[in-house]
């Protein structure tokens with residue numbers, strides 16, 4: 001069978017369960033991929049793999065199949081093979097392709113056309129959502145802490161601070177109750193006007209300032225929501241947070257808490273690699 005549409009996704013509004021029709025199954029390394037018309041499962045994004053895939057259960061009549069992963073897939077309009085993850089030959093969201101959440105099961109997949117129930121591991125999802133919300137807040141707080149290091153005008157974040165996060169981010173990894181962000185402090189960043197003079201010695205103070213800002217933002221119990229322009233997997237969604245300083249927004253395909261309040265304890269560590277070319281921010285929250 002060929003999917004007639006992109007997968008509709010319900011996780012941006014916090015859903016962790018749903019019913020769906022199986023539209024396609026295919027063999028994958030380590031098992032089978034199952035595509036349904038609508039899913040609460042967050043798949044790993046193959047181009048910016050920041051938030052890990054949801055895991056959980058797929059219930060097919062009497063059979064309960066563990067979903068051990070969820071990947072991004074694509075099939076060309078009109079038919080053709082299912083490409084998964086890094087094998088997808090076109091840019092994310094390209095027109096002319098159906099964009100699919102591909103649930104990975106190790107046992108025999110359900111029949112195409114079957115009605116199934118999907119259940120995300122809600123505890124793990126909540127921990128990842130806490131980690132992702134903390135990650136965005138830490139990025140905004142880091143922008144503020146480093147704002148005095150810019151010698152030239154640069155694009156600003158939604159709170160009006162020079163957007164170090166956007167200018168320097170190399171990778172971002174969300175984990176349960178935390179995140180690790182790696183920033184590149186290379187020649188191109190210095191050309192944009194960022195100075196690293198004395199940065200190593202300042203790290204403990206900067207980390208303390210970022211941590212204090214996070215504590216203030218969690219104490220404010222600011223509302224968090226996701227702007228969802230369409231139900232498809234590749235719709236351009238945006239994270240918003242009503243912080244005391246103003247409304248922050250960051251493009252984001254992940255899942256989040258409904259407010260900053262549950263992040264009761266948060267701490268941020270900053271470290272430079274030996275060559276001084278990479279800054280790593282490790283954020284830990286309690287959700």
Ligand SMILES: [Zn+2]
Pocket residue numbers: 132136239251252253254
């Ligand atoms: Zn995000």
